[in-house]
Amino acid sequence: MAFLSLDSVGFARSGRVILRDLSLAFRKGELVSILGANGAGKTTLLRLMLGLSRPETGRVLVDGKDLSGLSRQQIARLMAYVPQNRDVLPPYSVAQIVGLGRLPYGSLTRGLSDQDMSRVEAALALLGLADLRDRPCTALSGGEYQRVLLARVMVQDAPVLVLDEPLSGLDYGHQIRLMALLEQLAREGRLVIMTAHQPDLVYRHASHVVLLEHGRVLAEGQPETVMDSARLAAFYGVSLRHHDHDGQRFFMGGDEKS
Numbered sequence: 001m002a003f004l005s006l007d008s009v010g011f012a013r014s015g016r017v018i019l020r021d022l023s024l025a026f027r028k029g030e031l032v033s034i035l036g037a038n039g040a041g042k043t044t045l046l047r048l049m050l051g052l053s054r055p056e057t058g059r060v061l062v063d064g065k066d067l068s069g070l071s072r073q074q075i076a077r078l079m080a081y082v083p084q085n086r087d088v089l090p091p092y093s094v095a096q097i098v099g100l101g102r103l104p105y106g107s108l109t110r111g112l113s114d115q116d117m118s119r120v121e122a123a124l125a126l127l128g129l130a131d132l133r134d135r136p137c138t139a140l141s142g143g144e145y146q147r148v149l150l151a152r153v154m155v156q157d158a159p160v161l162v163l164d165e166p167l168s169g170l171d172y173g174h175q176i177r178l179m180a181l182l183e184q185l186a187r188e189g190r191l192v193i194m195t196a197h198q199p200d201l202v203y204r205h206a207s208h209v210v211l212l213e214h215g216r217v218l219a220e221g222q223p224e225t226v227m228d229s230a231r232l233a234a235f236y237g238v239s240l241r242h243h244d245h246d247g248q249r250f251f252m253g254g255d256e257k258s
């Protein structure tokens with residue numbers, strides 16, 4: 001049964017239609033990757049799923065409930081979000097920022113319990129941040145900062161993780177490790193929804209792919225059925241080939257004449 005669904009959702013900004021008549025349904029246990037060219041509407045779609053923007057038509061349902069009837073705290077217990085743009089965060093330490101992920105379960109004045117702190121330490125270790133735990137988050141590289149935001153959503157314990165381009169700014173090793181981690185979180189029962197611009201990694205790790213084009217779903221389904229080079233070539237407007245090896249698909253572009 002779907003845990004998160006969009007039912008004929010439409011959205012416009014400044015008189016321009018950005019998303020039109022989108023119907024999607026995702027289950028727990030899925031790693032969903034949304035692919036699309038710049039400006040296709042991916043971030044807009046994620047914000048609607050999170051209740052940060054309201055659809056003009058249609059509705060979003062989470063765990064059977066209409067999102068428009070839920071409070072921010074109720075939504076935060078259901079869904080954790082890593083936005084594409086950096087939040088402007090106060091100069092707290094890395095450990096304190098990650099600890100903010102426990103806020104939906106407590107209060108700012110009460111502080112973190114020992115149990116909360118051990119969750120924070122585990123997330124720091126998992127994301128290779130233990131050595132940076134006391135560093136102010138204003139003194140981090142882009143990729144380190146991105147991993148701090150990921151650790152923060154890990155401790156939020158929400159059944160749905162929504163990540164807007166979580167691979168951007170990560171070095172190659174951390175991209176591979178992060179995709180493996182997200183796949184594992186999905187396998188353990190969470191619903192993970194992410195946007196990405198890396199078809200190879202998406203093909204390898206995602207269980208469900210959505211191709212978003214000009215605010216519409218061009219295709220969706222398992223990577224093997226949705227992601228072939230002819231379709232992706234038309235989708236991204238470049239020439240592309242693919243090569244299958246050991247169950248993995250490699251996409252190769254670069255035949256364009258400049």
Ligand SMILES: Nc1ncnc2c1ncn2[C@@H]1O[C@H](COP(=O)(O)OP(=O)(O)OP(=O)(O)O)[C@@H](O)[C@H]1O
Binds near residue numbers: 013016036039043
């Ligand atoms: N405040 C706004 N007013 C008008 N148009 C907007 C506004 N915010 C976004 N848009 C437009 O909505 C469309 C979708 O934007 P969105 O950020 O969802 O795209 P995206 O697929 O996430 O792109 P990217 O890959 O570049 O991050 C774009 O054409 C963008 O210019």
